[in-house]
Amino acid sequence: MNYLKSLFPWIAFAVVATQFDWRWSGLTGLVISAALLLLARRDGRKADTLIIEWSGFAFFTLLTAVAFSFPASPLKTYTGALTDAWLALTAWGSLAIGQPFTLGIARTSTPAALWDNPLFKRVNVVITLVWAASFTVGGIAGIALLNFAPHATFALIALKVLCFAVPVAFTIRYPRIVRARAAA
Template sequence: MVRSFLGFLPWIVYAVIATGDEWRWGALAGLVIALGLIVVDRRSGKDWDQMVIETSAAIFFVLSAAVSFAGPSSSLIPYGPALVNAWLALTAWGSLAIRKPFTLGIARSMAPEEIWRTPQFYRVNAVITAVWGAAFVVAAVLLAVLLSVAPHATTAVIAVKIVTFVVPMVFTARYPKIAAARFRGQAA
């Protein structure tokens, strides 16, 4: 379980470093960590579908670094946290749109192969990905509004970031067990 959340490390590091004029260095740090995770994962034999978040991070941070160095005083600076969550929402909802929920590859690394192709396995991962997608949308909207009306409300920004990450994380840890118990109950 811990390994599955390592994919969020580039985003977390970016969130810590990218404050005000430090967003360039946050983008570079996020990019380096994302690329490092991808290299380590590929060398360990992981498939690309197990690295959707890391790959998405690499793309985001390439774009973010390019924008941040080309226009260091860009009007996007204050909205970095909202943009991160909007990008992650696009990643989550995009993966659902192509019927490859971003959690599916991660879940395959933790589940027995015989259940991978079951409709229940796909459904559980679609629900988990949708919860993450919804949390990212909520975070993006709340952060965009908060940063536009109260740009120095650091405590509120941190609270939004924490709640919108912890809630889907807890859901991800608990929901597969609930769904499995429900499925066993229906099968009996």
Template sequence: MRALIGFLPWIVYAVIATGDQWRYGAITGLAIAVVLVLWDRRSGRAWDEIVIETSAAVFFALITAISFIWPHTELVKYGPALVNVWLAGTAWGSLAIGRPFTLGIAKTMAPPEVHALPVFYRVNAVITAVWAAFFTIAAVALTVVLALDPHATAMVIAIKALTFVLPTLFTVRYPKIVEARHS
């Protein structure tokens, strides 16, 4: 459940940032992300445990700046897609540097004796790749839908829900499947 709190800035932004409200969504997302990062760091969480929260703080700082510099940019229309482009970049980037973003979170939930096992790393690399793939799929689907109909709210919500729920379910089930195979 704690890991899902890291997505709170993104969720709040998605709710608030509709049409002309994108600036307020960005500011709110930034505020929540900064509070989460500060809270987590004060609680002793390592940086690798809060990759999504840190990524959110950077993203929302950029989007907030853009919302003031270019308040009428066409990017507003693609806000939901931009979120997924950023999250895909975060996930793919974490894999590229050999530090899957789920690894730090998983270390807080798994016993220390498994942290150094190759299978522990592989499980997290697979989970991160699944998230990266779904973020990428969502980015492409949302870009196409929003280009065709910027007011296709029901379709946007459906895409966002599916591309969040499905990797969440995979994240919960996959480690259990691997553990059962290795028992």
């Protein structure tokens, strides 16, 4: 469940965005991202466990700067979809450089003896692919919904929930399935 802590700024941003102006939701994400990075530094966490935290810090820094500088920007409408698109870029980018963002997180709860196991690495590539695909679908579908059905609030919320719930469930179940197959 370490990955949920990494996603907390994004979740808090989404919750605050439903109640307050985008400036405050962006600032909320930024403050939480910064706090997570400070706590991680204090705890001595390695850089490979912080890919999502650093990505969030960068995103929320940019978003907050834009939101406070140009509060009426048309980007305001698309912030929810932009978060998914940014996370998709982060996930795809981590795969492109051979460091799936889930790998560092998985190492925090996996014995070091398994870290170099090709199956361990493959499981994390697959899990990161699922996250990347989910974020990509969320970003594209979110932009489409906002363009063609901007008042479809329930659909937008359901999309956001699904884009987190599906990869969370997969992240929990898939390693168990792989372990069971390996043991058989």
